[in-house]
Amino acid sequence: MTAAEAPYEIPADVSAALDPHERRLVLDRRGSTVWDVETERGRCAVKLGYPTAPHAWTALAPAREGVVLRQLGRGEVSYGDWEHGTWNVQPWHQGISLYDRWRPHRAEGASSEPGLADALSCARAVAALHATGWVHGDVQPAHLIIGAGGTALIDLALAHGGEVPAAYDFRYRGCLVHYESPEISRSVLETGAATPSTASDVYALGASLFISATGLRHVAYPDDASRAEQRQAIADGPHRPVEVPGVLGGLIEATLSPRPADRPTGAEVCAELSGGR
Ligand SMILES: Nc1ncnc2c1ncn2[C@@H]1O[C@H](COP(=O)(O)OP(=O)(O)OP(=O)(O)O)[C@@H](O)[C@H]1O
Ligand SMILES: [Mg+2]
Missing domain, CATH: 1.10.510.10 (Transferase(Phosphotransferase) domain 1)
Incomplete structure (x- = not known):
């Protein structure tokens, strides 16, 4: 994996489950790619983590956040692993x-x-x-x-x-x-x-x-x-x-x-x- 490959696309299995109408890249830096996605079921943020040279933990951050969001009952949240690290999907907060x-x-x-x-x-x-x-x-x-x-x-x-x-x-x-x-x-x-x-x-x-x-x-x-x-x-x-x-x-x-x-x-x-x- 090199940083040159980023920003990463939403992994195929995550995308298939979401079936996005539209998607917009929000940011891609420091081991994190964030997408703003419109789906049939509402707007959500898709976060992809991957390791960076100084920080391996950035790859784990989305799944860790997914665990926390679930415990807090923050709406419909999913998370898992992908090729370079972990991902999560969470409700988008307008504002x-x-x-x-x-x-x-x-x-x-x-x-x-x-x-x-x-x-x-x-x-x-x-x-x-x-x-x-x-x-x-x-x-x-x-x-x-x-x-x-x-x-x-x-x-x-x-x-x-x-x-x-x-x-x-x-x-x-x-x-x-x-x-x-x-x-x-x-x-x-x-x-x-x-x-x-x-x-x-x-x-x-x-x-x-x-x-x-x-x-x-x-x-x-x-x-x-x-x-x-x-x-x-x-x-x-x-x-x-x-x-x-x-x-x-x-x-x-x-x-x-x-x-x-x-x-x-x-x-x-x-x-x-x-x-x-
Ligand atoms: N659920 C959400 N609702 C609305 N905006 C969001 C949401 N999640 C992320 N964003 C937008 O994407 C940006 C980056 O998200 P977040 O801070 O969660 O990712 P990060 O990988 O930690 O980035 P950073 O390294 O900048 O902290 C936020 O500042 C915000 O603008
Ligand atoms: Mg942040």
Whole structure:
């Protein structure tokens, strides 16, 4: 297998079962190809995982996510193996990501502040997952899809909270560093792995709200810094000053507390945001 073969087509047996009317390539990078597919039975996302040179686990991610989605009862979900790794099919969530939704507020000379309703909707998605006993492990603005009926927290490939068959499981080695909490960064630097928690999800929610509102990462580090240097900057702190006004700013500050125990819970974030409206 070489990266030159990607993007991969939907495997023949998966495609035969879906019988798509239409399909659109959403993304193809870092060991993952995602298709948006229209079928007789509705719209769905088809995710194909394959190994990359630095990461073998990306091949297992779709099946692992399929296991999690099934346990969470997230609609009609299927998963399995294909030539280069694993795949899943899951319901498509119509909406716009938090990052895209707040783009107008980041524009030069923007005159309005991001809405608390969007922040609350995202916080509710995180709190609702936590209420089931699961943690997400990869909260980021692209995984918060704001739709008409609320926010969907997608990409549960790294979630923890239930049993995952050994054949599809892999160690948690941190998330996208732009949303990683200091304790996760520290653990990944020291041991190569970490344990995601509700508190690290809350931190990632705060970093997601912060970057979506301002365009700034939670901690300042050069674009060309290595992953390890980025993690060291996060572990050392401090995080950037949060120059976001009002309730939202105060809340982001609290979620970015260096000590996990000092952060509000997802439910407390929701309470604060609904009280401040
Ligand atoms: N169920 C879904 N509903 C709506 N959009 C989805 C869904 N699944 C994936 N997407 C879209 O595809 C993108 C990539 O999906 P996802 O994050 O699950 O894959 P990934 O392989 O983890 O990619 P990345 O490496 O960027 O995290 C999402 O940001 C979103 O735009
Ligand atoms: Mg993702």
